[in-house]
Amino acid sequence: MIKIENLNAGYRELHILFDINAEMPKNKITTIVGPNGSGKSTLLKAIYGLATIYSGSVKLDGKDITHVPPHDKARLGLAYLPQIENVFVNLTVMENLKIAGYILEKNELEERIKMALDFFPELKYYTNRKAGTLSGGERQFLAIAMALVKNAKVIMLDEPTAQLSPKLAETVFQKIVELRDELGLTVVLVEQNAKRALEISDKAYMLISGRVVFEGSARDLLEHEKFERYCMGLT
Numbered sequence: 227m228i229k230i231e232n233l234n235a236g237y238r239e240l241h242i243l244f245d246i247n248a249e250m251p252k253n254k255i256t257t258i259v260g261p262n263g264s265g266k267s268t269l270l271k272a273i274y275g276l277a278t279i280y281s282g283s284v285k286l287d288g289k290d291i292t293h294v295p296p297h298d299k300a301r302l303g304l305a306y307l308p309q310i311e312n313v314f315v316n317l318t319v320m321e322n323l324k325i326a327g328y329i330l331e332k333n334e335l336e337e338r339i340k341m342a343l344d345f346f347p348e349l350k351y352y353t354n355r356k357a358g359t360l361s362g363g364e365r366q367f368l369a370i371a372m373a374l375v376k377n378a379k380v381i382m383l384d385e386p387t388a389q390l391s392p393k394l395a396e397t398v399f400q401k402i403v404e405l406r407d408e409l410g411l412t413v414v415l416v417e418q419n420a421k422r423a424l425e426i427s428d429k430a431y432m433l434i435s436g437r438v439v440f441e442g443s444a445r446d447l448l449e450h451e452k453f454e455r456y457c458m459g460l461t
């Protein structure tokens with residue numbers, strides 16, 4: 227579980243997030259929605275250690291990781307998939323998977339790559355293809371597969387369905403559900419496609435201007451009378 231307490235964060239002196247308190251429970255999907263520029267991506271970056279933290283704390287399963295550098299967070303089982311540049315486009319699918327697991331022993335690496343490819347069987351056909359030639363959806367799958375090779379327990383995804391056709395986006399949403407239900411992972415999701423994301427989620431947060439304005443079940447947010455207005459950034 228991720229627990230965030232009184233977090234204030236931003237980029238150097240540019241204060242973006244104000245007094246954030248949030249919990250992303252284990253083996254659940256938590257979605258963060260909000261209008262453009264409300265600080266959703268910054269929240270993921272702050273959790274991962276890519277934003278400036280002024281005060282407050284981030285805990286992973288009770289361990290304070292506020293100031294742990296990103297590469298050490300990865301070792302603790304936290305994965306962050308940015309919206310773009312989440313794979314090495316000039317390397318093949320297999321090379322990407324091997325790089326993801328570079329700290330593993332050979333046997334364990336092979337085992338984890340097999341597991342990741344079993345989870346994304348569609349990638350098995352493309353192991354020798356350069357990642358740059360994959361479709362947007364396949365690239366997302368590869369990025370998630372790389373997190374699985376790293377043995378991630380918590381996966382934070384920043385707009386994984388951006389620029390995908392509705393059909394491909396749906397495939398990605400289904401895979402996110404399987405990450406929770408079949409692999410027991412904890413998922414934190416930032417999505418423009420708020421309605422569909424909330425439908426597959428357990429918990430939800432809404433940010434406006436860097437503050438939490440809603441915390442509760444995803445269903446409650448979907449049914450909230452002001453949901454549409456909130457999501458359109460009209461309030």
Ligand SMILES: Nc1ncnc2c1ncn2[C@@H]1O[C@H](COP(=O)(O)OP(=O)(O)OP(=O)(O)O)[C@@H](O)[C@H]1O
Pocket residue numbers: 237240242260261262263264265266267268269
């Ligand atoms: N690296 C950065 N340096 C400085 N300011 C940044 C940086 N990244 C984002 N910002 C600013 O922080 C604010 C919040 O941006 P953020 O990307 O977190 O919002 P968001 O809710 O994810 O938006 P969107 O839905 O448009 O992706 C914006 O005003 C943005 O311009």
